Amino acid sequence: MTSGQLGFIALERRDLVRAEEMYKKPAEYFARIGDDANAAIAYHNLGRVAEERRDFAGAEGWYRKSLEIEERLGDEHGAAQTYHQLGIVA
Numbered sequence: 001m002t003s004g005q006l007g008f009i010a011l012e013r014r015d016l017v018r019a020e021e022m023y024k025k026p027a028e029y030f031a032r033i034g035d036d037a038n039a040a041i042a043y044h045n046l047g048r049v050a051e052e053r054r055d056f057a058g059a060e061g062w063y064r065k066s067l068e069i070e071e072r073l074g075d076e077h078g079a080a081q082t083y084h085q086l087g088i089v090a
Contacts (some may be wrong), residue, residue: 002026007045011052020049040069044082047089056089063089 007022027042047062063086070078 011049016049016053023049036069037073040066040078047085051089059089
C-alpha cells in the first residue's frame with residue numbers, strides 16, 4: 001500500500017495527524033525528483049487535511065500550491081477540482 005493510500009485511509013478515519021504525515025512524505029519526494037503532477041496531487045490532499053482541521057488559511061495555501069502546478073502543466077481537470085476546493089474554503 002502506498003503512502004497516498006494510507007493517507008486516504010487515515011483521512012477517512014479522521015486521523016488527521018497520520019493523514020498529514022502520509023501525504024507530506026510523497027509531496028516532499030515528488031518535489032525532490034521533479035514529478036510536478038504527483039506533487040500537485042499530494043499538495044491538494046494536504047489541503048484536504050487542513051480543511052478537515054478547519055485550518056482554512058492552511059488549506060488555501062496547499063490548494064494554491066497545487067493549483068499553480070496544475071495550471072502550469074495544463075491540467076484543467078485538476079485545476080477545476082482545486083478551484084472547487086478553494087471555493088469551499090472561502
